[in-house]
Amino acid sequence: MPEGPSVRKFQLLTSPFVGQVVAKVGGSSRKLSVNDLNALRLQDSQVHGKNLYLAFVAAEGPVGPTAEETALQREAACGARCPALQGQAGVPHPLSQDEELQEAQHSRSEAPEAAEGRGNWLRIHFGMFGSVRANEFSRASRANKRGDWKDPVPRLVLHFESGGFLVFYNCRMLWCSSPRADPASDILAVEFHRGRALRALCAPDPICNTLLDQRYFSGLGNIIKNEILYLARIHPLTPGSLLALSDLERLLDCALQFSSEWLHSKLRGQGLHPRVYQKEQCPLGHPLMKGTFGPSGGFKRLTWWCPQCQPAVLPWDGDPSPVTE
Ligand SMILES: [Zn+2]
Structure with a gap:
């Protein structure tokens, strides 16, 4: 065949x-x-x-x-x-x-x-x-x-x-109902492999890129990415290798919980109320930044973050601009 x-x-x-x-x-x-x-x-x-x-x-x-x-x-x-x-x-x-x-x-x-x-x-x-x-x-x-x-x-x-x-x-x-993918990488599958996901997050790539890597986070899209980085208070361009294991664990917890809650609210016919995605302010009233980030030569996605709730760990070479610009 x-x-x-x-x-x-x-x-x-x-x-x-x-x-x-x-x-x-x-x-x-x-x-x-x-x-x-x-x-x-x-x-x-x-x-x-x-x-x-x-x-x-x-x-x-x-x-x-x-x-x-x-x-x-x-x-x-x-x-x-x-x-x-x-x-x-x-x-x-x-x-x-x-x-x-x-x-x-x-x-x-x-x-x-x-x-x-x-x-x-x-x-x-x-x-x-x-x-x-x-x-x-x-x-x-x-x-x-x-x-x-x-x-x-x-x-x-x-x-x-x-x-x-x-x-x-x-x-x-x-x-x-869906393409058969590896359930160990499916953030909504009971078979989701936490250890494998944590190893992927430790990569030196910007964490916002790793999260969208469907090989490890099948089903995780741009909305979830933005929301969980805010919830975990992690700047999107932070290299995963610079984060403590406890930060990565927390990010993973946020990913699984947010995805599961979103699914359940969808099943109840309820919409999503994002905290930062497409927003101008975070829930604490801080003005958000946005930038277009993605792997070099790959696809870039709009990313929102709060510079106060999600402080940068290192300077970035992206092209962020204030949302209100
Ligand atoms: Zn904030």
Whole structure:
């Protein structure tokens, strides 16, 4: 079966179609009711291990993730520094009112939706001759045993409104609630591995970057990052290696508690009331700073912090500006 690099290539073929609506469906799959895909919007495409995951949403439903969010998800799916994604690094998009919603979907869409049925991710597992083609069909390269030149039969064909199409061969497809990731890195999973997370936080990188590393903190997004750094009173650019173990333990406690509380308030239909995210003042009335931080060559995220509640440990070379500017 195709291994990681091949599936990653398939994923890159699907990426240009993210955001587009399925206009027509074809294919021979019997396990999947292919017509269910009609009029859905391809919202995301990820690769985990040997599986490709495509997320679909109702086309008239909530808007999909912004390019930055999608790029971040793809980056997470692709490993820390996927060369194919270099150059897409985000100029932060203007903040929209529904960023919280997008962030919530980004951080943890799985749990609330899992309760509602089949889930909106299509997991695609490829067989020996499995492949994905974009805007072309696979043609027979030789005659079969009976001497016929017969083109392979696609399991699924997705025609998009743009006129382009994706063809999936020799694969098994199944709806699921989320891409299967390592639960030991999932901040909302009981299997979350605290020791591994603490080791990751000890890295000399700015702590705000490490927190967004989905290899260790799957599900942790920009809102959670901002809020827990405030709660733990840690400046976002502090290198993790400069923090005491007790500080890192506290940060981790904040991460787990905040995420779990956010999930539960979502399940109760309640919104989030951030303390610093997109705010001008911290709850104590201090003016906040904001800056755009991320790994060099990677994706930059808007970061808010209180210079009084979260004093800097070392000078930084970022580009912070007062929120009220
Ligand atoms: Zn403050």
